[in-house]
Amino acid sequence: MSENRPVLVVIGPPGAGKSVLGRRVAKLLRVPFVDTDRRIVASHGPIATIFAERGEEWFRAAERIEVARALVERAVVALGGGAVLDPDTQADLAACRVVLVTVSADAVGDRIRGSVRPLLENGLESWQAIVDARRQLYERLATRTVDSSERTVLSLAHEVADWIRREDAA
Numbered sequence: 001m002s003e004n005r006p007v008l009v010v011i012g013p014p015g016a017g018k019s020v021l022g023r024r025v026a027k028l029l030r031v032p033f034v035d036t037d038r039r040i041v042a043s044h045g046p047i048a049t050i051f052a053e054r055g056e057e058w059f060r061a062a063e064r065i066e067v068a069r070a071l072v073e074r075a076v077v078a079l080g081g082g083a084v085l086d087p088d089t090q091a092d093l094a095a096c097r098v099v100l101v102t103v104s105a106d107a108v109g110d111r112i113r114g115s116v117r118p119l120l121e122n123g124l125e126s127w128q129a130i131v132d133a134r135r136q137l138y139e140r141l142a143t144r145t146v147d148s149s150e151r152t153v154l155s156l157a158h159e160v161a162d163w164i165r166r167e168d169a170a
């Protein structure tokens, strides 16, 4: 992996655990961590407000700008679940090491319940529809897949960090 590429990009459905896993892997590898959603919030305010006031299309355009910036940083980068819908992001990810985090509907229920998440207003039903629509895309872009349903963040993070260390030593 070249210097102007991420150490790792984390993709997957909302609530899979991309943000918490990415942060932990970055810590283990002692590299910076970037969460593109956090950068969008820092620049434009809460994501739910952006969706409500400017719409999804505006959000996706702002998201693409932050993703393009992040994908030339030597960091662990966690994307928002829908960032992979952008064709330019799909092309960029072809040159990156990408981990897909999956989660079962059973396990994600508790994680998304009560949180304000655009596109998930109908709870588990809308979550399942999003996952079904994106599954093939996620799988096509992933170098490796981990399932977070019955694993702690720490155990997943060690598995992913060990994989990266092994690859980079080879």
Ligand SMILES: Nc1ncnc2c1ncn2[C@@H]1O[C@H](COP(=O)(O)OP(=O)(O)O)[C@@H](O)[C@H]1O
Pocket: 012, 013, 014, 015, 016, 017, 018, 019, 020, 021, 111, 148, 149, 151, 152, 153, 156
């Ligand atoms: N492996 C896991 N086990 C249990 N809870 C988890 C796990 N990974 C994430 N969570 C919880 O699920 C919620 C969503 O995690 P987050 O990292 O924000 O997901 P994403 O970025 O994929 O939407 C958080 O409350 C987080 O603490």
Ligand SMILES: O=C(O)C1=C[C@@H](OP(=O)(O)O)[C@@H](O)[C@H](O)C1
Pocket: 012, 013, 014, 015, 018, 019, 037, 047, 079, 080, 081, 082, 083, 117, 118, 119
């Ligand atoms: O899947 C999606 O379309 C979205 C996922 C969210 O991020 P997380 O996947 O980190 O929850 C956030 O970017 C936005 O609410 C849209």
Ligand SMILES: [Mg+2]
Pocket: 018, 019, 037, 078, 079, 080
């Ligand atoms: Mg996230």
